[in-house]
Amino acid sequence: xxxxxxxxxxxxxxxxxVATSAYQIEGAWxxxxxxxxxxxxxxxxxxxxxxxxxxxxxNDHYHRYKExxxxxxxxxxxxxxxxxxxxxxxxxxxxxPNPKGLDFYNRLVGELLAAGIEPFPTLYxxxxxxxxxxxxGWQNRDTPVAFAHYAGYVAEQLSDQVRHFxxxxxxxxxxxxxxxxxxxxxxxxxxxxxxxxxxxxxPGELNQVRHHAVLGHGLAVHAIHAMGKPxxxxxxxxxISIAVPLIESDEHIKAAEVATRELNAPFLTVILEGRYxxxxxxxxxxxxxxxxxxxxxTISEPVDFVGINVYKPNIYVLASDTTPGYRAIxxxxxxxKMFSDWHMLGPEAxxxxxKMVQSLWGAPAIYITExxxxxxxxxxxxxxxxxxxxxxxxxNSLTQLQRATAEGVPxxxxxxxxxxxxxxxxxxxxxxxxxxxxxxxxxxxxxxxSASFFREVSMHNAVA
Numbered sequence: 001x002x003x004x005x006x007x008x009x010x011x012x013x014x015x016x017x018v019a020t021s022a023y024q025i026e027g028a029w030x031x032x033x034x035x036x037x038x039x040x041x042x043x044x045x046x047x048x049x050x051x052x053x054x055x056x057x058x059n060d061h062y063h064r065y066k067e068x069x070x071x072x073x074x075x076x077x078x079x080x081x082x083x084x085x086x087x088x089x090x091x092x093x094x095x096x097p098n099p100k101g102l103d104f105y106n107r108l109v110g111e112l113l114a115a116g117i118e119p120f121p122t123l124y125x126x127x128x129x130x131x132x133x134x135x136x137g138w139q140n141r142d143t144p145v146a147f148a149h150y151a152g153y154v155a156e157q158l159s160d161q162v163r164h165f166x167x168x169x170x171x172x173x174x175x176x177x178x179x180x181x182x183x184x185x186x187x188x189x190x191x192x193x194x195x196x197x198x199x200x201x202x203p204g205e206l207n208q209v210r211h212h213a214v215l216g217h218g219l220a221v222h223a224i225h226a227m228g229k230p231x232x233x234x235x236x237x238x239x240i241s242i243a244v245p246l247i248e249s250d251e252h253i254k255a256a257e258v259a260t261r262e263l264n265a266p267f268l269t270v271i272l273e274g275r276y277x278x279x280x281x282x283x284x285x286x287x288x289x290x291x292x293x294x295x296x297x298t299i300s301e302p303v304d305f306v307g308i309n310v311y312k313p314n315i316y317v318l319a320s321d322t323t324p325g326y327r328a329i330x331x332x333x334x335x336x337k338m339f340s341d342w343h344m345l346g347p348e349a350x351x352x353x354x355k356m357v358q359s360l361w362g363a364p365a366i367y368i369t370e371x372x373x374x375x376x377x378x379x380x381x382x383x384x385x386x387x388x389x390x391x392x393x394x395x396n397s398l399t400q401l402q403r404a405t406a407e408g409v410p411x412x413x414x415x416x417x418x419x420x421x422x423x424x425x426x427x428x429x430x431x432x433x434x435x436x437x438x439x440x441x442x443x444x445x446x447x448x449x450s451a452s453f454f455r456e457v458s459m460h461n462a463v464a
Contacts, residue, residue: 005464006464007460007462007463007464008399008402008403008406008462008463008464009402009460009461009462010402010405010461010462010463011405011411011412012461013412014405014411014412014413014414014461015078015079015118015367015412015413015414015415016076016077016078016079016413016414016454016457016458016461017077017078017079017080017081017118017120017413017414017415017416018072018075018077018080018081018415018416018417018418018419018435018454019080019081019082019369019370019415019416019417019418019419020061020080020081020082020083020418020419020420020422021082021083021122021125021126021169021422022082022083022084022085022088022125022127023037023039023055023058023085023125023126023127023423024055024058024059024418024422024423024424024425025058025059025061025420025422025423026055026058026059026061026062026085027055027056027057027058027059027060027061027062027063028060028062028063029054029055029056029057030056031062032088032098032100032101032104033088033091033098033100033101034085034087034088034091034098034101035087035088035090035091035092035093035098035129035130035131036087036129036130036131037085037086037087037127037128037129037130037196038126038127038128038129038130038133038137038178038196038197039055039126039127039196040054040055040056040127040130041130041133041196041197042195042196042197042198043055043056043196045198048198048426049425049426049427049428050426050427050428050430051427051428051429051430052428053423053428053429054423055423057440058422058423059420059421059422059423059438059440059443060443062104064443065107065108065111066111067445068419068420068445069108069111069112069115069117070115071419071420071436071445071447072112072115072117072419073115073116073117074447074455075435075436075447075451075454075455075458076454076455076456076457076458076459077117077419077454077458078116078117078118078458079117079118079119079120079413079415080112080117080118080119080120080419081120081121081122081166081237081369081415082108082119082120082121082122083121083122083123083124083125083127083169084105084121084122084123084154085101085127086123086124086127086128086129086147086150087127087129087130087131088101088102088104088105089101089102089150089153089154090129090146090150090153091129091131092129092131092132093128093129093131093132093143093146093150094132094146094149094150097153102154102157105121105154105158106157106158106161109121109158109161109162110161113161118163118164119161119162119164120162120164120165120166120367120415121154121158121162121165121166122165122166122167122168122169122237122369123147123150123151123154123165123166123167123168123220124147124167124168124169124216125169126169126170126173126174126178126195126196128143128196128197132146133197137197138174138175138178138179138209138212138213138216139179139201139205139208139209139212140212141212141215143212143216144212144213144215144216144219145219147216147219147220148216148219148220148222148223149223151165151167151219151220151223151224152220152223152224152226152227153227155223155224155227155228155232155234156227156228159227159228159229159232160229162232163231163232163233164233164234164304164305165224165228165232165233165234166234166235166236166237166307166369167216167217167220167221167224167234167235167236167237168213168216168217168220168236168237168238169237169238169309169369170237170238170239170309171210171213171214171217171236171238171267172238172239172241172266172267173195173239174195174213175206175209175210175213176206176210177194177195178194178195178196178197178198178199179197179199179200179201179205179206179209180200180201180206181194181198181199181200194425194426195425195426202287203284203287204284204286204287204288207266207284207287207288207289208289208290210266210267210289211266211289211290211291211295214266214267214270214271214299215295215298215299217236217271217299218271218298218299218300218301219298219301220234221234221235221301221302221303222298222301225301233304233305234303234304234305235303235304235305235306235307235365235367236268236271236303236306236307237307237308237309237367237369237370238264238267238268238271238306238307238308238309239308239309239311239370240260240264240268240308240309240310240353240356240357241260241263241264241314242260242263242310242312242313242314242349242352242353242356243255243256243257243259243260243263243313243314243315243316243317243326243328243352243356244256244313244315244316244317244346244348244349244352245316245317245318245352246316246317246318246329247318251319252317252318252319254319254325255317255318255319255320255325255326255327256317256326256352256356257356257359257360258324258325258326259315259317259324259326259328260356260360261277261360262277262279262280262324263314263315265277265279265280266280266289268306268308268357268361270296270299270300271299271300271303272300272303272306272360272361272363273300273361274296274297274299274300275296275300276288276289276291276296279324304364304365305363305364305365305366305367305412306357306361306363306365306366306367307366307367307368307369308353308354308357308366308367308368308369309368309369309370309371309417310349310350310353310354310368310370310371310397311343311349311370311371311372311373312343312344312345312346312349313344313346313348313349313352315328315329315330316328316329316331317329331344338373338374338375338389338393339373339374339375339376339389339431340373340374340431343373343374345393347393347396347397347399347400348400349397349400350368350371350397350398350400350401350404351400351401351403351404353368354366354368354401354404354409354411355404355407355409358409358410363410364410365410365412366409366410366411366412367411367412367413367414367415368401368411368413368414368415369415370415370417371394371397371414371415371416371417372390372393372394372416372417372418372433372435373389373390373393373433374424374431374432374433375387375389375390375432376389376432377390377421377432377434377437377448379437379446383446384446384448384449385437385446385448385449386448386449387435387448387449387450388449390435390448390450391449391450391453394416394450394453394454395453395463398414398457398463399463401414402462402463416435416454417433418433418434418435419434419435419436420434420435420436420437420438420445421433421434421436421437421438421440422434422438434448435447435448435450435451435454436448436451
């Protein structure tokens with residue numbers, strides 16, 4: 001019977017990776033010359049994190065990276081997407097680099113390569129140096145310039161061993177979540193914002209933050225290509241807002257393309273087209289970002305690949321005869337959802353997300369830089385974690401992704417979020433996204449059943 005299993009194969013050379021970010025796992029928040037980040041500040045502010053925790057220790061990956069790399073190898077990962085902590089490299093955001101900070105990432109990269117795991121570092125996963133935030137952070141046009149300097153320096157130092165760099169992770173999340181403020185929950189009568197630095201800016205200032213962030217991406221692309229060794233590649237890792245056609249016919253697919261382009265107007269769309277959409281600027285009106293033609297040329301500096309973080313469809317759409325050419329269909333009240341309140345089940349997003357990046361923008365290569373789910377992971381009496389819901393989610397998501405690759409969509413790799421349970425931002429340690437269970441009191445790592453599922457998929461380069 002086992003010989004009769006039908007496996008949906010992925011392209012030869014497909015990368016099977018896991019993903020993490022520095023603040024969520026590293027710990028060692030004030031060791032070896034590291035500067036303070038906005039997340040250090042935010043998490044240390046009483047009332048900001050749901051369970052009162054911080055990332056001071058987190059998974060202690062800074063000291064346990066060898067153990068963690070060995071686990072990745074055991075799970076069948078052949079690629080690892082991690083982030084580099086900017087204030088470890090430049091404690092003040094600019095100025096003199098910290099050699100001990102760079103040395104950690106050199107050691108990590110060496111350990112990965114020795115294990116046969118390709119490193120895919122992300123240069124900015126939300127931990128802006130606090131020293132730059134004190135000067136205005138992403139509201140200050142100097143911050144994109146500082147980011148490019150940091151990105152170029154890291155590329156120069158690491159590109160003899162690292163071939164792929166992601167510039168920024170989820171501009172939409174750190175720009176909007178950190179500067180618009182999202183009403184996520186109320187504890188003790190106090191409103192909690194979603195992300196550091198926890199600002200509530202008016203629309204015009206928020207749009208300028210968005211613009212500075214995409215400008216920083218473009219400047220970083222130029223710096224990486226200029227400073228990295230020949231052949232060094234880079235691109236963004238953006239959370240794409242996906243419109244899925246409720247019915248897969250030509251007219252509804254076209255409507256979904258129109259909606260997806262507009263949903264991503266200040267982020268992926270301007271990065272890949274070099275212009276803000278007319279609808280975005282018209283809607284913003286007097287609050288539109290201030291920019292020059294030179295800004296747009298920099299923002300759209302050609303990338304080598306596009307990374308997209310995909311968890312769910314943002315909207316379902318049907319075609320409409322009225323402007324803007326589509327009609328958003330809300331989730332039904334009984335639509336199934338995952339453990340996290342925001343996470344509706346929609347595996348078809350793994351087909352339509354990369355499909356839209358291909359059809360709208362002709363990306364030369366695409367990576368799924370995050371996909372996964374939180375679950376109510378508990379240790380069973382036999383010491384295992386039977387995360388059946390996560391395995392169900394992953395199997396259905398990967399089936400849809402294979403559908404895209406089978407149709408020629410140039411997806412080159414998939415990074416599961418997350419390699420292990422970690423500090424989940426404002427939710428603290430309450431949401432577990434990992435395929436490795438972590439006891440945060442003892443730092444014991446226990447692979448879940450989903451780790452076995454991942455190993456099986458990676459081993460066969462196929463999903464059954």
